Amino acid sequence: MNITEVRVKLIHDPRDKLRAFATITIDDCLVIRDLKVIDGGLKGLFVAMPSRKLQERCPACAGKNSIKARFCSDCGRRLPEQRGEIDQRGKVRLYADIAHPIRQESRDAVQREVVRAYHAEVERSQQAGYVEPTFEGLDYHQYGSGEG
Ligand SMILES: [Zn+2]
CATH class of the missing domain: 3.30.1120.40 (Stage V sporulation protein G)
Known part of the structure; x- marks a missing residue:
């Protein structure tokens, strides 16, 4: 290369x-x-x-939210505490390489x-x-x- x-x-x-x-x-x-x-x-x-910001779907309405969000931006419900993948350093992955x-x-x-x-x-x-x-x-x- x-x-x-x-x-x-x-x-x-x-x-x-x-x-x-x-x-x-x-x-x-x-x-x-x-x-x-x-x-x-x-x-x-x-x-x-x-990289792009990782998002996850709300279990209630399937709206997309950032991994760090605590409440769904679509329906307002509280999101589960533990979400997303854990990286090699033990932190939640917020971004994925493109x-x-x-x-x-x-x-x-x-x-x-x-x-x-x-x-x-x-x-x-x-x-x-x-x-x-x-x-x-x-x-x-x-x-x-x-x-x-
Ligand atoms: Zn929702």
Whole structure:
């Protein structure tokens, strides 16, 4: 697997651990968007693959609710306390990856290339006349800050 292009859109909010969105191209033929560069504090930067919020159906009305919801947003009933899958760290899984590398070496390659592109973009952004890269056709407004 060759990552042939990485585009990075920096997020300029120091209160947010999200530092950037990234789009990668694999072998000049497959684009994966919505990767996130996240500041993991002491652990440094890490790259999260695109994911979707997991939802579960209300036992009473079958309405969809987020895993963390305590009451159904459709019928208002109290939802069962224990829901969702437990991940390797013993926490309830709130997100599922939409696309992800299978092998460790591919995972490492994505991490390495995206972090490298992120640093390059940060450097570029500090130069005069910097123009943010365009992500034509990509919508980033679906990222809600905080909740989740
Ligand atoms: Zn319900």
